Amino acid sequence: MLDPKFLRNDLEQTALRLASRGYTLDVELINQLEEKRKVLQVTTESLQAERNSRSKEIGQAAKRGEDITQIRAEMNVLGEDLERAKEDFALLAEEIKQIAYNMPNLPHESVPVGTDESGNIEILKWGEPKQFDFDVKDHVDLGEALGGLDFKSAVKISGSRFIVMQGQIAKLHRALAQYMLDLHTNHHGYTEMYVPYLVNADSLYGTGQLPKFGDDLFNTNPATEEGIGMSLIPTAEVPLTNMSRDMIYDESDLPLKLTAHTPCFRSEAGSYGRDTRGLIRQHQFDKVEMVQIVHPEKSFEALEELTGHAEQVLKNLGLPYRKMVLCTGDMGFGATKTYDLEVWLPAQGQYREISSCSNVGDFQARRLQARFRPTGAKKPELLHTLNGSGLAVGRTLVAVLENYQLADGRIEIPQVLQHYMGGLSHIG
């Protein structure tokens, strides 16, 4: 959620910046609503103030033994007026809130302007795509031939966009997650977390999945804003970032750097027909997530650092990748700036997203009421939150299978993983 003050003071400017990411802000409508809001709120509150003070008088009069039937009759009338004003105000406030909740974050000045992914800009390329002297197979063929990827069983058990892994491939998948977690905790300063996979609606509002992106979630019954139902996490960003909800940290506690390995569940509504083959787009996939909760002045610095941590995983695995800065039109809802890391997939002959690292600024923190008290200061201030995949485990498995395949269909195991595979150097 944006600072409501933007809606009052910097409306034109805000509209302009939102337009760069394809969001049209109805300036005139908001001006009208704000005008009404101001009047309604002031009248409501002054009625309230009058009732408060006169109710106090009644108490004192009653204590002195005076007759209060007259004044109580007046208060009944005032009460009705107040009731009406309150209702009108609540209605209007709700309308404004809906607009506010559905407005995306403002992009940072350094973000290139564009309408879709074609406007993203490559920042760097790391590693050379390997030249194969045989016809490369994709991860589906490789995994099935090795008996490690079982799409048929997954369809039987659950449906499409699920996977059953078996044997050494299942172990390799686990090794990847393990390795990432160890790297981030031992070398990058993150605290390992184990978190719930089912979360309540408050948490989803906090990180911005609700109200706008409810269709992407898997829910338990009845699962609505007010309901008791819970949702499966679409990313560990939700539980990790919500750690800071309703908290006031000491400045000396910052930054908080959290990481967790969790499954992620996404309904993928609206992506029918896209990436139907293989592990690229699944309803359930594992991810090692990094979250940082930082001082507002440090968040862009932290974004560079956090992205670097994700890059380090790719480097250590020897997987060629490129780093993209997303343009205004392709960024996620809450992001002020996002780097995507794309790994080279030889079978597709292209780079595919494997990590997305965003500085969310105070956008989530405002909803979360995630604050800190600057040393020596009285007033708490909003924190900034960041999140990034470090990395998506399933897609990393894809990348390892495809990049490390040998002519005979075996898979070489990257150096850093061999220790996690009991010293094994090859699969198959």
Next chain:
RNA sequence: GGUGGAGUGGCCGAGUGGCCGAAGGCGCUCCCCUGCUAAGGGAGUAACGGGUUUAUAGCCUGUUCGAGAGUUCGAAUCUCUCCUCCACCGCCA
């Protein structure tokens, strides 16, 4: 799942209809006293929102005592629903 108890400020804890945004204590900040340490004395110390304003200063004002709804001129206090925690019983990885 059953029965009983409880949720109040950074923390502990009082408070059964108006004098309560809330006693007292701890903690914290500032000041005084003290040769050092320890002890002592005094003052201050919730968050969020609206209006006014150059102002995150001041002033006016609203909301918040687990959440929501209700009763009432008036609710931390009474009623209902829900959530959470604690104890015991049952069940269980």
